[in-house]
Amino acid sequence: MTFTAPAAPLTLDNSDRLQLQPLDMPERLLLGPGPSNADPAVLASMNRQPIGHLDPAYLQLMDEVQTLLRYAWQTKNTLTYPVPGTGSAAMEATLANVVEPGDVVLVAVKGYFGHRLVDMAGRYGGDVRTISKAWGQAFELGELRQALETHRPKVLALVHAETSTGVRQPLEGVGDLCHQYDCLLLVDTVTSLGGVPIFLDQWQVDLAYSCSQKGLSCPPGISPFTISPRGLAKLDERKTPVANWYLDTTMLRKYWGNDRTYHHTAPVNMTYALREALRLLAEEGLEARWHRHQTNAEKLWDGLEDLGLKCHVDREFRLPTLTTVRVPAGIDPKALTRHLLQHHNIEIGGGLGDLAGQVWRIGLMGANSYPKNVDLLLEALQRSLSALG
Numbered sequence: 001m002t003f004t005a006p007a008a009p010l011t012l013d014n015s016d017r018l019q020l021q022p023l024d025m026p027e028r029l030l031l032g033p034g035p036s037n038a039d040p041a042v043l044a045s046m047n048r049q050p051i052g053h054l055d056p057a058y059l060q061l062m063d064e065v066q067t068l069l070r071y072a073w074q075t076k077n078t079l080t081y082p083v084p085g086t087g088s089a090a091m092e093a094t095l096a097n098v099v100e101p102g103d104v105v106l107v108a109v110k111g112y113f114g115h116r117l118v119d120m121a122g123r124y125g126g127d128v129r130t131i132s133k134a135w136g137q138a139f140e141l142g143e144l145r146q147a148l149e150t151h152r153p154k155v156l157a158l159v160h161a162e163t164s165t166g167v168r169q170p171l172e173g174v175g176d177l178c179h180q181y182d183c184l185l186l187v188d189t190v191t192s193l194g195g196v197p198i199f200l201d202q203w204q205v206d207l208a209y210s211c212s213q214k215g216l217s218c219p220p221g222i223s224p225f226t227i228s229p230r231g232l233a234k235l236d237e238r239k240t241p242v243a244n245w246y247l248d249t250t251m252l253r254k255y256w257g258n259d260r261t262y263h264h265t266a267p268v269n270m271t272y273a274l275r276e277a278l279r280l281l282a283e284e285g286l287e288a289r290w291h292r293h294q295t296n297a298e299k300l301w302d303g304l305e306d307l308g309l310k311c312h313v314d315r316e317f318r319l320p321t322l323t324t325v326r327v328p329a330g331i332d333p334k335a336l337t338r339h340l341l342q343h344h345n346i347e348i349g350g351g352l353g354d355l356a357g358q359v360w361r362i363g364l365m366g367a368n369s370y371p372k373n374v375d376l377l378l379e380a381l382q383r384s385l386s387a388l389g
């Protein structure tokens, strides 16, 4: 037996010739649920050669990213680092590390991403229990207490900013409850980091994750993760190894900690981008940034009302980063999003899951949350709505 080489490589045929043109992508204003536009300074930071991921300059960069991330999240957790991949990878990192087969995991579901947590927790062997709320509402503390009493979970998972509904879940007091019931608190901050107030340590959150392409104005591809000392204690007591090699914190802590042991090739240029995005956030200051997001969201809500449109969520629980607007009778929601893209170069999102066909989703995140963009969108919406009758 010998190995035989193929006679000739496959070739591109005529119908594939378009692929030989240099890349040409339209530049859009991304006012949907994500990705949002990357800040030009972030893009510029990526436009340089990668260096080795064990180079002293890179190790220094890793320290800076960790420090800036702790600030953005308001946490002192030593293990606060970004993982390669989008927000779902960091989501998976939280569950993979602390859920052992048979652990009761309680997920408070009030939208699409709550269901994703349920799916993932089950894949890691969790005994998943759920409580649910209509899409557009938030849980009350009493409801969470009742569920903790009933299910006695090892982990309570909640979505802070539910991007499918536009609801902000208040978290004050939830950490105290979790301590009382001896369970870990896991929070999705994908659509809140960099736009909505978060106080991870004050709220006694044990595990959290986010993404780069929403409130931080980076391209997608690198995602913040953090674990508290309580979370690490549960990780250290595991009887079974973490069932996800790539996201295993017991190994990654040796790379992100003092040992700097090789684990995987870091996404070097994405780390440049994240560092620049976090630097911009720190330069602006968290409070100023939160205030900017709130003010521009209120401008949007008022403008939508002036157009005769209604927001889906009560003002008290509305996210400043993501607004759900009800589709008025007689308008085809997909025709409107198509019209906005084709005629105004603006992307907004449609409804997901229970809200499919009922709402549009408008994002004002990070570098996109400015009055100019609110004005552009309102004007375009008005034109598109009248064009569609």
Ligand SMILES: *Cc1c(COP(=O)(O)O)cnc(C)c1O
Pocket: 034, 086, 087, 088, 089, 091, 113, 159, 161, 162, 163, 164, 188, 190, 191, 211, 220
């Ligand atoms: C976008 C989003 C995710 C998933 O993040 P990806 O970057 O798309 O993988 C998870 N949770 C929430 C609340 C989100 O909005």
